[in-house]
Amino acid sequence: xxxxxxxxxxxxxxxxxYALIALGYTLVYGVLRLINFAHGDIFMVGAYLAFYISTAxxxxxxxxxxxxxxxLALTIPLTMIFxxxxxxxLERIAYRPLMRKGAHRLYxxxxxxxCGLVLENGNLALLGASRxxxxxxxxxxxxxxxxxxxxxxxxxxxxxxxxxxxxxxFVVTKTRMGMAMxxxxxxxxxxxxxxxxxxxxxxxxxxxxxxxxxxxxxLFAMSYPVLEPYMGAMTGWKAFIAAVVGGIGDIRGAxxxxxxxxxxxVMVAAFLPSxxxxxxxxxxxxxxxxxxxxxxxxxxxxxxx
Amino acid sequence: MSKCxxxxxxxxxxxLFMSGGVLAGQTIKIGxxxxxxxxxxKVGESTKFAAExxxxxxxxxxxxxxxxxxxxxxxxxxxNESKPETAxxxxxxxxxxxxxxxxxxxxxxRQAVPVGAVANENExxxxxxxxxxxxxxxxxxxxxxxxxxxxxxxxxAADFAAKEFKARKVAVLFxxxxxxxxxxxxxxxxxxxxxxxxxxxxxxxxxxxxxQDFSAxxxxxxxxxxxxxxxxxxxxxxxxxxxxxRDLGYKGFFMGSDAWGSAELMKLCGDACKGQFFxxxxxxxxxxxxxxxxxxxxYNKKYGYVPDDVAALTWDAVALVSGAIQKAGRLExxxxxxxxxxxxxxxxxxxxxxxxGDMHFDSQGDPVKCAVIVVIDDKGDFTFRxxxxxx
Numbered sequence: 001x002x003x004x005x006x007x008x009x010x011x012x013x014x015x016x017x018y019a020l021i022a023l024g025y026t027l028v029y030g031v032l033r034l035i036n037f038a039h040g041d042i043f044m045v046g047a048y049l050a051f052y053i054s055t056a057x058x059x060x061x062x063x064x065x066x067x068x069x070x071x072l073a074l075t076i077p078l079t080m081i082f083x084x085x086x087x088x089x090l091e092r093i094a095y096r097p098l099m100r101k102g103a104h105r106l107y108x109x110x111x112x113x114x115c116g117l118v119l120e121n122g123n124l125a126l127l128g129a130s131r132x133x134x135x136x137x138x139x140x141x142x143x144x145x146x147x148x149x150x151x152x153x154x155x156x157x158x159x160x161x162x163x164x165x166x167x168x169x170f171v172v173t174k175t176r177m178g179m180a181m182x183x184x185x186x187x188x189x190x191x192x193x194x195x196x197x198x199x200x201x202x203x204x205x206x207x208x209x210x211x212x213x214x215x216x217x218x219l220f221a222m223s224y225p226v227l228e229p230y231m232g233a234m235t236g237w238k239a240f241i242a243a244v245v246g247g248i249g250d251i252r253g254a255x256x257x258x259x260x261x262x263x264x265x266v267m268v269a270a271f272l273p274s275x276x277x278x279x280x281x282x283x284x285x286x287x288x289x290x291x292x293x294x295x296x297x298x299x300x301x302x303x304x305x
Numbered sequence: 306m307s308k309c310x311x312x313x314x315x316x317x318x319x320x321l322f323m324s325g326g327v328l329a330g331q332t333i334k335i336g337x338x339x340x341x342x343x344x345x346x347k348v349g350e351s352t353k354f355a356a357e358x359x360x361x362x363x364x365x366x367x368x369x370x371x372x373x374x375x376x377x378x379x380x381x382x383x384x385n386e387s388k389p390e391t392a393x394x395x396x397x398x399x400x401x402x403x404x405x406x407x408x409x410x411x412x413x414x415r416q417a418v419p420v421g422a423v424a425n426e427n428e429x430x431x432x433x434x435x436x437x438x439x440x441x442x443x444x445x446x447x448x449x450x451x452x453x454x455x456x457x458x459x460x461x462a463a464d465f466a467a468k469e470f471k472a473r474k475v476a477v478l479f480x481x482x483x484x485x486x487x488x489x490x491x492x493x494x495x496x497x498x499x500x501x502x503x504x505x506x507x508x509x510x511x512x513x514x515x516x517q518d519f520s521a522x523x524x525x526x527x528x529x530x531x532x533x534x535x536x537x538x539x540x541x542x543x544x545x546x547x548x549x550x551r552d553l554g555y556k557g558f559f560m561g562s563d564a565w566g567s568a569e570l571m572k573l574c575g576d577a578c579k580g581q582f583f584x585x586x587x588x589x590x591x592x593x594x595x596x597x598x599x600x601x602x603x604y605n606k607k608y609g610y611v612p613d614d615v616a617a618l619t620w621d622a623v624a625l626v627s628g629a630i631q632k633a634g635r636l637e638x639x640x641x642x643x644x645x646x647x648x649x650x651x652x653x654x655x656x657x658x659x660x661x662g663d664m665h666f667d668s669q670g671d672p673v674k675c676a677v678i679v680v681i682d683d684k685g686d687f688t689f690r691x692x693x694x695x696x
Contacts, residue, residue, distance in 0.1 A: 003528045006553070010520035129346030131541060133573045142552055149554035224517040226545055226573050234515040269521035274510045275481055277521075 002147040003270070011266040012259065013154045013223070016161035019258030020216030021239035022246065023168060024209035026254035029243075031184045031205045032099075035109050038090055038116035040236010042210050045119060046083040046217025047227050051132050053078050058135055072137040079218045080211040087210025088203055090115050096202075116233070123229040132227040157219050164212055165255045172251060177204055185249070245285050247298025256296060261285065332379040333369055333636070335626060336399030338420060339410045343387025344514070345539055347569040348412050348435070348615050354608050355616035356380050356409070359623045369627055372634040378627070385411050392416035393423050400427045404640050407431065407626045407647055412615060413539075413564075414438035414485035421448040428641065430648040432625060434618035437563065438488040442670040449651055449670040451622040451661070452586055453695075455485075458562060459492035461676045461693045462535065462584050463500060466560045469582070472532030473501050476508035478522055478546060479537050483514065489537035489562055507531050512542075523550050533558040540565050544573035551577055558582070566614045571685040579681050586614040587661040588677045588689045597660040614661070621659035625651060 021043050028036040054075045059065035066074070094115050098108050143150050172178040180201045183191055191198050220235075221227055238261060246257025261281070268280040289295070337356060341349035360378045368375035381403050385392035392411045399405045400423075408424055408431040411417050417436035424431035425445040433441055434451045437458055442448045466472055475497055479490035494506050507529035510522040526534065527550065534550065536543055536559055543565050550559075561583030571578060587593075593601055600620060604612040629650035630636075630643075637643040657664050664672040675694040679687045 003524060006524045006528075007521060010518075010524060014518045014520070124342060129342035130350075131346070131569060131573055133544075133575075136575075140552070142554060144554060149552065151552045154552070220517075224545055225548075226517075226541055228541075230515075231517070235517070266521040269510075270525055274512060274522050274525075278513060 006148045007266050007270045008263075009148060009150055009154065011263040012158050014266060015259035015262030016157045017216055017220055017235065017258075018239045018242045018261050019161050019255045020164060020212055020219075021236060022243035022254035022258045023164065023251060024213045025240050025243040026246075026248050026251055027168075027205055027209040030249040030251075031181050032095075032202065033105060033185075034095065035112065035240070035248075036095075036209070037109060037112040037236075037240075038119060039209065039213060040232040040234075040239065041116040041119040042083060042087050042090070042232070043213040043217045043220070043236055044123070044227075044229065044232030045086050046079055046210075046214035047134075047221040047231065048123065048127070048132070048217075049082045049214065050075055050079045050218035050221050051134050051227055053082075054135060054137060058137075068137050068139075075137065076215065076218065080214045083214025083217065084207040084211040087206045087213070091202065091206045096199075116236075120229050120233065127229075129229070134221040134225045134227065136225075137222060153223060157223060160215065160219060161255075161258075164215065165251070168208070168212070168251055171208070177201070181205060241282075241285060245288055245295055247295030250295075250297040253295055253297035260296075331376065333371075333376050333627075333630060334379045334381060334403060334405040335623070336396070336403060336405035336408050337380060337382045337410045338385045338392050338396045338399060338408065338416070339382060339412060340387040340416070341382070341384040343385075344541060345387055345413060345564075345567075347540075347567045347613075349384070349387075351568070351613050351616040352410065352412060352434070352619045353382055355604065355612065355619040356382075356623055358604060358607060359620055359627075363627070369630065371631055371636055374636075376636060381405060385416050387413065387416070389416050389419045392420050396420045396423050397427075400424070400429050405429070406630070406640065406643055409434065409619065409622045409626060412436065413483070414441055414488065415483045417441040417450075418484050421445050424448055428648075429644050430626070430629075430651055432622040432651070434622040435563075435615050436485065438484045439669075439671070440484065440488070445670070446652070447648055449625070449666060449672075451618045451625065451659070451664075451672060452563070453674055453676055454671055455489045455492045456496075457695060458584055458676060459489060460496045461678070462493060462560055462562065463496040465582070465584070465678050465691070465693070466533055466535070466558075467500065470533045470558050470560075473505055474507045474529070474531045475505065475533060475535055476510070476526035476529055476531035477506060477535045477537075478510050478512065478519065478526065480514060480539070480542060481511035483539070485564065486537050486539070487511075490535075493535055493537065517545060519546050519549050520553060523553050523555070526550075527553055527555045531557065533560055535560050536565075537562040538564060540567040540570040541573065544570060544578070547574055547581065548577040560584075563614060566679070566687065568610050568613045571681070579683055579685060582678060582680050582690065585677050585679050585687075587617045588679075588692070596658070600660045617661050621657075621661050624659065625654065625657060628654070628657070 024039050028034055054071050056062050057064050057066045057071040094111050095108055138153055141152050180196050184201050242257035242261040243254045246253030264284050265281045269277040339349045339352045360380050363369050364377050368377040383395035385395055411420050412435040414436040417433040418440045421441045425447045430447050432449045437452050437455045439454050442450055477490050480486040497506055508526040559581040563585045565583040566585040629647045632650040633646040655665050662674045664674040675692050677692050678690040680690045682688045
């Protein structure tokens with residue numbers, strides 16, 4: 001039983017990362033019907049930005065020599081801001097011109113794939129292949145709760161994912177901007193006629209999605225402090241699958257899908273030989289999609305998000 | 306017009322390639338298909354640095370002395386991206402297009418096993434400095450290695466751990482898609498079960514090549530209450546696994562393998578790896594003597610850090626190849642013939658005095674040499690613990 005509960009904690013932590021990335025996929029898809037395949041690499045950019053920002057601030061080597069608490073407090077918002085800038089830049093230079101020219105959505109998706117590769121290989125060329133490691137910004141302590149080991153960092157990660165989900169849900173359902181986002185997914189062409197600036201809504205969507213990816217990248221770098229240019233690729237792909245299984249376009253779906261994928265992965269590794277982990281995990285997801293092709297929360301092509 | 310330019314460019318390029326072929330008579334070309342990017346970039350860097358050091362030293366004296374004439378060394382470094390398929394492609398390019406006399410590399414068994422087949426089919430002598438999986442050289446007369454073998458390393462690790470940790474139960478975690486990691490894990494399990502009985506390996510878990518979270522496997526392993534955990538992993542994985550096991554409440558020892566011995570391990574792993582042990586090829590910490598000391602000082606002076614085992618083994622591999630060329634006493638015009646001569650001379654090496662110890666090759670092209678057990682001390686330095694030689 002203890003082992004099972006321990007594995008649940010493991011899955012919650014791992015699922016938090018999937019959920020944070022999947023939320024970005026689902027936001028952009030919900031509004032633009034665009035699968036932003038560069039999203040996993042934006043997550044990677046977030047992790048690298050966190051590395052550079054925190055090493056710049058942190059004593060004793062950093063430029064400013066701040067304490068660890070202050071560095072952490074500054075790194076979180078700065079990482080989110082800079083990562084959203086990267087996301088918005090991609091939208092501005094890669095996706096928007098294509099969509100303006102009326103290109104089919106497929107071409108934009110392929111462009112997104114290429115943008116992801118550009119980010120990966122650009123990083124490789126600029127920074128080299130050597131691994132980076134994020135300095136410890138948090139005094140890690142291990143708690144033992146009835147035989148279950150939890151670290152404070154893990155609790156923060158899970159807390160952050162839940163908080164982001166509720167904040168996002170609030171923004172989308174309760175604010176004017178959220179209403180505009182939902183309106184875009186209803187009808188993109190009627191929107192400007194109503195006097196709603198389409199471009200700002202799209203930019204806002206990218207800011208939200210990339211900002212969350214930046215936060216996810218930073219927490220990921222704190223939990224698994226070995227950074228490499230391709231770290232976002234596989235995690236990003238899996239988070240995309242999580243978003244689809246949850247029902248892409250629905251933020252509840254992304255959240256549930258992320259945790260579901262992590263639970264399946266962890267439990268398969270826990271109770272079957274770990275060699276079969278991905279095989280079984282994805283077979284189970286395949287079965288879910290077979291039963292519900294639009295995902296758990298997905299509805300066939302009515303209002304998304 | 307553009308067609309003309311294209312044709313002209315093509316003509317230029319082909320002249321370039323052809324002149325490369327003509328020049329082959331004057332320089333000694335050795336090819337290095339090494340991991341400059343990908344999973345283990347530090348390994349590629351160490352290989353390149355050590356080889357460059359060797360080349361500069363020889364070329365400063367006018368080149369390699371073969372039968373009274375001096376030929377400069379020309380090393381061609383190709384990036385295998387730490388992937389088996391890329392390694393095979395760049396090796397074919399080195400053999401067919403660059404006409405190299407010999408191949409030094411690849412480093413990891415994951416690439417060395419498939420590349421060994423290519424070198425053997427194309428009758429080009431190859432030395433892999435760092436690969437420890439038996440399959441890389443097995444039944445391949447053209448393929449040699451500078452490192453000891455996994456079965457030997459596994460039995461060294463098993464004996465040491467049993468004695469040092471007074472252990473009987475062990476848990477093993479390895480990378481399923483890596484020939485090196487999987488091979489060593491299998492060998493270790495066999496060695497351990499032979500010594501301590503059938504149920505002594507309490508957990509035997511694996512992970513994939515891109516994994517970053519190992520908590521599911523580690524929870525399972527820790528629940529089996531092992532006396533220590535054996536991690537035949539690349540340093541980048543070891544640096545993730547050890548802290549994660551600590552987070553899950555594991556307090557026991559880790560025993561690693563030679564792939565831990567990278568200068569980057571402590572940078573990535575930090576304090577969590579201090580006090581752990583691993584088996585390796587040579588003894589870099591204070592106390593190294595003679596040629597080994599000289600190599601460490603030269604390398605440290607030029608690149609600013611103590612060379613790891615990859616650098617030392619690469620140096621020995623290059624020294625073995627150039628020794629074989631010198632022994633031929635002449636440089637044949639035909640690359641095929643020259644490659645054959647190098648292979649013969651490598652196979653008949655007796656008592657090569659390398660910086661990683663004395664060695665000679667057995668009938669499979671594997672060296673007979675000693676292993677070293679290293680402990681990571683409080684300052685994060687790799688400190689000599691004991692040396693184990695084949696019986």
